[in-house]
Amino acid sequence: MLISFDSVFKIYKMGDTAVHALDGITLEIEKGEFIAIVGPSGSGKSTLMNIIGCLDTPTEGTYTFEDKDISKLNDNQLALIRNRHIGFVFQSFNLLSKLTALENVELPLTYGGKKGLARRNRAMETLNSVGLGDRLHHRPTELSGGQQQRVAIARALSTDPPIILADEPTGNLDTRSGREIMEILKELHGNGKTIILITHDINIANQAERNVHIQDGKIVKDVKVVG
Amino acid sequence: MDILQTVKIAFRGILDNKLRSFLTMLGIIIGVTSVIALVSIGQGATAKVTEQIQSLGSNLLTVNIMGRGANTTLRYDEAMEFANSPNISAVAPVITGNITVKHANKNSSVQVQGTNGDFLTVRNYQLSKGRFIAPTDVNMRQKVVVLGSQIAEDLFGLVDPVGQEIKMGGQTFKVIGILESTSSMMGSNEEEIYIPITVAERLLQTRGVRVMYIQASSQDTVTLATNEISSKLSRIFKDNPDSDFQSFRVFDQTQMLDTINQATGTLTMMLGGIAAISLLVGGIGIMNIMLVSVTERTREIGIRKALGARKRDVMSQFLIESLVISGIGGVIGIVTGFLLSRGIAQLMNMGVKTTYSVVAVAFGFSMLVGVFFGIYPANKASNLKPIEALRYE
Numbered sequence A: 001m002l003i004s005f006d007s008v009f010k011i012y013k014m015g016d017t018a019v020h021a022l023d024g025i026t027l028e029i030e031k032g033e034f035i036a037i038v039g040p041s042g043s044g045k046s047t048l049m050n051i052i053g054c055l056d057t058p059t060e061g062t063y064t065f066e067d068k069d070i071s072k073l074n075d076n077q078l079a080l081i082r083n084r085h086i087g088f089v090f091q092s093f094n095l096l097s098k099l100t101a102l103e104n105v106e107l108p109l110t111y112g113g114k115k116g117l118a119r120r121n122r123a124m125e126t127l128n129s130v131g132l133g134d135r136l137h138h139r140p141t142e143l144s145g146g147q148q149q150r151v152a153i154a155r156a157l158s159t160d161p162p163i164i165l166a167d168e169p170t171g172n173l174d175t176r177s178g179r180e181i182m183e184i185l186k187e188l189h190g191n192g193k194t195i196i197l198i199t200h201d202i203n204i205a206n207q208a209e210r211n212v213h214i215q216d217g218k219i220v221k222d223v224k225v226v227g
Numbered sequence B: 001m002d003i004l005q006t007v008k009i010a011f012r013g014i015l016d017n018k019l020r021s022f023l024t025m026l027g028i029i030i031g032v033t034s035v036i037a038l039v040s041i042g043q044g045a046t047a048k049v050t051e052q053i054q055s056l057g058s059n060l061l062t063v064n065i066m067g068r069g070a071n072t073t074l075r076y077d078e079a080m081e082f083a084n085s086p087n088i089s090a091v092a093p094v095i096t097g098n099i100t101v102k103h104a105n106k107n108s109s110v111q112v113q114g115t116n117g118d119f120l121t122v123r124n125y126q127l128s129k130g131r132f133i134a135p136t137d138v139n140m141r142q143k144v145v146v147l148g149s150q151i152a153e154d155l156f157g158l159v160d161p162v163g164q165e166i167k168m169g170g171q172t173f174k175v176i177g178i179l180e181s182t183s184s185m186m187g188s189n190e191e192e193i194y195i196p197i198t199v200a201e202r203l204l205q206t207r208g209v210r211v212m213y214i215q216a217s218s219q220d221t222v223t224l225a226t227n228e229i230s231s232k233l234s235r236i237f238k239d240n241p242d243s244d245f246q247s248f249r250v251f252d253q254t255q256m257l258d259t260i261n262q263a264t265g266t267l268t269m270m271l272g273g274i275a276a277i278s279l280l281v282g283g284i285g286i287m288n289i290m291l292v293s294v295t296e297r298t299r300e301i302g303i304r305k306a307l308g309a310r311k312r313d314v315m316s317q318f319l320i321e322s323l324v325i326s327g328i329g330g331v332i333g334i335v336t337g338f339l340l341s342r343g344i345a346q347l348m349n350m351g352v353k354t355t356y357s358v359v360a361v362a363f364g365f366s367m368l369v370g371v372f373f374g375i376y377p378a379n380k381a382s383n384l385k386p387i388e389a390l391r392y393e
């Protein structure tokens, strides 16, 4: 199993009250799936994705990634998983504004130890694959929202990770750019990547193969999409 | 982690934010500038003094007489007895006093020195014009005077002073020569004037020789001559050999050099030390800005961690940035310090010497400051939790 959650809780203590952002999630995701996690705002989707992406840790319960208990790994091992196994795509793009598109895409390669021309060529190759071969030296502010999100996807793909984690990737985009991003994700899925998509929009969720509905930190429905 | 890439990006960050970067560097720039400038001037002075002392020749002995009780000086004829020793080739006793010199309507208060013809050789002075005091001037009590270059200019302006007359203590003196100017830690000769020692005895109404410049016959007889002078003076002043008190002191050039080098060395160290403190203050400035920068860039750190940056990647990024800032500051400081010391030396007519070692030490120290004050902010950045950093607005 690629990803496995066993009664995972994430509890935020705010003074006397405790917010159960995740309230006993048990979930399995297999290699090659295209899964959408759907739910209203505040239901715990981002919290779930951050834990899947090893950016955050559960308060209780176990998260097993490729048969490894994440809680047993140290900081460097977690960094390695984020670098090699997972590509993040955020709602707000999260590009570094001082770097060019190319440099942004080079970052994960740098942290992965790739050097010089090999790194540059690989970054150009991925930018080309999302159709931005002619925007290599633009800074994020010089690009449209859709283009920025494509740079972010190129960055997520640069180290060729098997999993893409996308948290509301179309949330800040107009319909047309959003559709383009969805097309890219589908194509990546077609190429064998595991895609985990987070959205509050059921129409977008329906483009995935499986929908996991969550509400108040609990899974309320887990269905295959037929269509 | 790719160091070259990080350095490149750090440079760009500095260029993107020129004013802030400059202000951050300012402390380091000022610190390094003052270290380089002060130490260069200090070492320049030392080098010049050393060179001058060496140019005096290594067989010069300087005798200072403090005396004992009422018996505080030596008579001229007593002093000249030293010249009889085979170990001594020349003796120039000096009688000193302050007096007012007049020429036309110009007045100047100066130190007048009575000495003999050997003075010029013993002190290794040159004349720019005319001649120095001759033995007959001393024997015949001729009222002749040799002027330092500055005093000559003050009194005579552009007129050639040789052959002219000046007045001292109501007596008329004929100017026979002008000294070529030399200046050293031992003093400049530009403001001095020299008359025959026999004339000085009467003019200053003293018979007291307090200083003698003595030339040993060769470098090998310096010690013999020193011992001879010491034992003779001990007898004259009745010094107790068991007591620490001495009524006179004999310096040879090596001792003199040692003393002066020690003094200027201490001075240079002190100046450098004070300047180094301003470097530390500069370091605190760097730390301050780096801490602000870590806070401002929390989200960036979160993104980098999400992309796979390890603690040490973030750590080295911030350390490199603080090193680049302190390094650039150091280089600018070295250049300005170099130029500043040249400017000051030019203005004040001083020696200046910037050694590779002071440049290396100043640069090394500024880098050290960069590391030292960069570590805390860098560590703070590297320890941020990825999710908290990402969520930071």
Ligand SMILES: Nc1ncnc2c1ncn2[C@@H]1O[C@H](COP(=O)(O)OP(=O)(O)O)[C@@H](O)[C@H]1O
Binding pocket: A012, A014, A019, A020, A021, A039, A040, A041, A042, A043, A044, A045, A046, A047, A048
């Ligand atoms: N760092 C935090 N501190 C306190 N509460 C938090 C924190 N992060 C998330 N929450 C809370 O957890 C719940 C789920 O948040 P989130 O996972 O961001 O929801 P979603 O992405 O589905 O909108 C919300 O009620 C939110 O307020």
Ligand SMILES: [Mg+2]
Binding pocket: A045, A046, A047
């Ligand atoms: Mg969310």
